[in-house]
Amino acid sequence: MSEKEAQEMLLELKEKAELMVDLAYSSIIYNNKELAEEVYELENLVDELNEELKKLAVKDAIKGELDVNEALAIIQLGDCSEAIADAASEIADVELREIELHPIIKESVLESDEVLIKVTVSPGSILVNKKLGEIKLASHTGMWIIAIKRGEKWIYNIDKNTIIKENDILFVRGTREGMEHFIKIAEGKEKEI
Amino acid sequence: MSEKEAQEMLLELKEKAELMVDLAYSSIIYNNKELAEEVYELENLVDELNEELKKLAVKDAIKGELDVNEALAIIQLGDCSEAIADAASEIADVELREIELHPIIKESVLESDEVLIKVTVSPGSILVNKKLGEIKLASHTGMWIIAIKRGEKWIYNIDKNTIIKENDILFVRGTREGMEHFIKIAEGKEKEI
Structure with missing residues (x-):
């Protein structure tokens, strides 16, 4: 069933986007470029997943398994996860550009x-x-x-x-x-x- | 010290943005418009906080308390939190537009x-x-x-x-x-x- 697939994909997108935010902040706090690079890797995965999810939502709408509003809601939720993933990449980018943040800024995240x-x-x-x-x-x-x-x-x-x-x-x-x-x-x- | 203020503001922005994501998903799962509306309220607060944070970063750079790259990094981190907050509002928007999601989609978040x-x-x-x-x-x-x-x-x-x-x-x-x-x-x- 493609409904099942859409559900799994949406969950995976959500979890990956949230993991990316955690990893991105960790990369900054611990000056860890590998974590920041992983965030970039995950961003590609999230983009691909979201593309698939959107196609599936439209296909399901065509087949009549989802109504138009449901399909659009799924597309919107997928895009939101992608937006969160993009923000996480921007956070990781601060680490990758080798900007040494004021210790006080790092501590703020730890506080x-x-x-x-x-x-x-x-x-x-x-x-x-x-x-x-x-x-x-x-x-x-x-x-x-x-x-x-x-x-x-x-x-x-x-x-x-x-x-x-x-x-x-x-x-x-x-x-x-x-x-x-x-x-x-x-x-x-x-x-x- | 304005450093202290920038630190606190950045932390508040980060926490508010993450709270908004949680509230937005809760609003969908529990069909709760009040939670979705709170996300909208918080978005305004986040926008204001980020504006203040950016001004402060530039002022601190002018005073020589932050170097240029540090100021830009703070601005980028603030903007990332705002982007996450915006995504949360889009999630809440699915609830506010009264779209009833397939139960299977809601369950996916709970699973x-x-x-x-x-x-x-x-x-x-x-x-x-x-x-x-x-x-x-x-x-x-x-x-x-x-x-x-x-x-x-x-x-x-x-x-x-x-x-x-x-x-x-x-x-x-x-x-x-x-x-x-x-x-x-x-x-x-x-x-x-």
Whole structure:
């Protein structure tokens, strides 16, 4: 069913656009060009997805599976995600142009109730070799992993099946309150999630 | 110091823009025009904040407190938040134009790992009369309150000093895993956070 496809595509677009915003701000805070470049990669993907989604919406309208207003609403929602993705690329662009921001500006992003942190998983951490779905990290700590750097490799499509390894560098979004507890867990100083 | 002001303004812009995206999607999922209208209100605020931020960046550059590239980077970051805010308004616009989306499209947003839920606080809930900072709701449950409807009143500037009252309708963003536990807490069926 193409309805199902449109639904999945719209969800993927929304999630990718929001991931891009997180990665873009992380790239600035941590002076990390690789994250900024990933934002650019994702932008291409988002553009392609949105093109497909719009074609599908019109085709479904022709087939009578969607009425005209529904098709237009889907197109509008897809374009909104693309606009958010474009804004994220512009944020990443600040990092890629090698502009060193005033530390005070970077701190402002970190001073929010919602924080972005970078932490390395020590070999003694209880996170090692755990599957995210199994430990329910996000709901127990209020912290979400948005990206993992493992050696030279980057992992962005984090889900419940993602397994954490020792020495993983985690880029994590979450609450200011949850931050310290999370860091202790990753560093192996706290043994309960 | 105007540096401090620029920092605070940039943070406020970023947070408001992200809140607008959450509220806009909530407005669609819950067919809630008031949320969509709040997004429009916030858009005006974001536009004003960004105008002020840009003036300040240029003034600071003239005074020599920021170099040219730094000032331009701040302007770019402000404009990105405004672009995200504009996209959120376009999302809210789908709700305001009274287009009834296919239920399957709404569900797609709810099927994400990150969910948006609406729940009423029952008089027997342990949340009643608690200050958010005190119970560390977000870090213990992985769920963030983005808006509260209290009688006829809406509360959008949720922070650690916000107190939850009985019969509050909470609009909450968080993990799929944390959702059920949170609903039980709000409904008074679960007495531990």
